[in-house]
Amino acid sequence: MIRKLRPRAYDEAIYVGHYFRTGVPVVMDLSALPDAEARQMVDFAAGLVCGRGGDMDRLTDRVFLLLPAAR
Secondary structure, three states: OOEEEOOOOHHHHHHHHHHHHOOOOEEEEOOOOOHHHHHHHHHHHHHHHHHHOEEEEEEEOOEEEEEEOOO
């Protein structure tokens, strides 16, 4: 299962973190966020991936795939 999320505010980063920490790959579509909040979300995701292991790939300009580390 892959979870696709399209946050509309930085507050929704909690959902990205929740799914990633439980081992679910996340497609994060930031097209609904203003530039400043989109940068914050990318920074959050980069820290999450670095701290928990895994990988982050840019699919388009504002869409990212977060892959948790293999168990």
